[in-house]
Amino acid sequence: MPETASLSVGELARVQRRTVAVLSLGQVLGGLAFGATLSLGAVLAAELSGDEAFAGLAAAAVTFGTALTAVPLAAIARRRGRRLSLTTGMAVALVGVGLVIAAVGVDAFPLLLVGFLIIGAGQAANLQSRFAAADLATDASRGRDLSIVVWATTIGAVLGPNLTGPGEAVGAAIGMPALTGAYLFTLIAQGLAILVYLVAMRPDPLLLAQRVVASAPAGSRPIARADRPAAARYAIFAVAAAHGTMVSVMAMTPVHLTHLAHGATEAATLSIIGLTISLHIAGMYVLSPVFGVLADRVGRVPTILVGQGVLAAALLTASFGQNSTVAVTVALVLLGLGWSASTVAGSALLTESSSEELRTRRQGLSDFTMSVVGGVGAIVAGAVLGGIGYGGLALVVMALVVASVVLAPLGWRAAVRA
Structure with a gap:
């Protein structure tokens, strides 16, 4: 790929297709780690702390870790590109996984929280990948391209919680602490994701987009838009609110399901939790391309409102069906769907509402805000x-x-005026 930005629309489209494919593969691997963290975090926190009131601190630590690393990773992306930013986040998360395993081995609750905090860097990288998919996208395809990368997380994220059983068997065979075997798969997946980004993400989509915008005439920039701060602020709020809604309820669901499964064996309880979280994560990602196309065709804000309607249905189902495992599972699936619609449409709205100079800063701010809201929500929950x-x-x-x-x-x- 030439260092100049003198590329045709067709050549940019070809680079964009390759970028989306590489990001999708990376998300499959990154999602594997995310799923395992979600399903085991609350259980490990409750067990090591000895108090179920602290179960939400695992999810809170991950989300606060995501918040702490979102802005620095965005700054790395702005200066050095998405490739270095994504690999940095994944590499830091590997350290966190190691600390979680060690914490369980020595029964150290504070160390466990530090490990989950550092794992948040991997989640920050996963979140940033959706923006990387939009770097070279046009208005007609931005929602779709972004949502394809979000959808790719489904494969790894759904498999992750269901690797608890096999992971325990493998972990026990090699002497890993109880309930940490699944993190062995996490270590492998994270390492492969780093390799994929380092080797295959060439040219870097953000650096190429910056060159295109800098060199093209003002009236012929297919990937650039005028700045719309009001629309960008609403997008940041909508994404953060949807994330806070999702995390607050999801973080407490494993503990609640443990109560509903009172009398069942530990293996059966873990299977129920794993299945429920897997279906929830499927809801988060599997229909994201549908929401992406919907956002491209009917608009970003209408799609955000669709997501809010689904979130409301999820919360009502969880409230009135709290004593039913089936109802709780349905609520978790709806919760994931509502999050997906709001996040895909909100992320597309934020990207196209921000000028090239402000885009990565606002994207980092958005991920920081949603993570803080999610972390506070998990603690308060x-x-x-x-x-x-x-x-x-x-x-x-x-x-x-x-x-x-x-x-x-x-x-x-604000969107209409633009």
């Missing part, structure tokens, strides 16, 4: 669960959905 139960938690979280709907006209007007 533990206290709320202990006070008013799982059903009450779902109704409290509904406030975030209401806020996203009420503020939607602000983002809509």
Whole structure:
């Protein structure tokens, strides 16, 4: 690939297709680690702390770790490209996985939280990959391309929780601490993802996009848009609110399912938790291309509102069906679908509402904000669960959905004016 930006639209489209394919493969591998972390984190935190009220701290640590690394990774991307940024996040996460395994081995709860905090860098890289898919995309395909990469996470993320059983068998055979065997697969997947990004992501999509925008005449920039700060602010809020809604309920679901499975064996309980979280993650990713196409055709804000409607249905199902494992599972699937619609459409809106100079900064800010909101939600959810139960938690979280709907006209007007 030449260092100049004198590429035809067709050549840019070819590079974009290759980029989406590489990012999708990386997300398959990155999703494997994400799924295992979600399914085991709450259980490990409750076991090592000796108090279920601290179960949400595992998810909180991951999300705060994501927040802490989102802006630095975005800064690396802006200066050195997506390839270095994504590999850095994945490499740091490998250290976190090692610390989690060590923490369980020595029964050290604080070390466990440090490990999950560092794992958040991998999640920050996974989140950033959706923006990498939009670097060279046009208005007609931005939502679709972004959503394809989000969808690719489905494969690894759904497999991750279901590797708990096989992972325990393999881990026991090589002397790993109990409940950490699945992280062996995480280590392998993360390492392969790093290799994929380092070797195959050439040319770097963000660096190429920067050259295209810098060299093309102002009226002929197919991947550039005028800055729309009001629409960008609404996009950041909508994505963060959807993430906070999802994390708050999801983080407490393994603990709640443990109560519902009272009397069952540990293996049976872990299987129930693994299946439920797998279906939830499938909801997060498997229909994302549908939401991406919907966002391209009917608009970003209308698709965000579709997501809010699905989130509301999920919370009501969780609240009124809290005593049923089936109802809780249905609620988790709906929760994932609502998150998907809001995140895909919101991410596309943020990207196209930001000028090239501000885009990566706002993307980093968006990931930081959504992670902080998710982390606070996971911490507060533990206290709320202990006070008013799982059903009450779902109704409290509904406030975030209401806020996203009420503020939607602000983002809509800004988008229409552009």
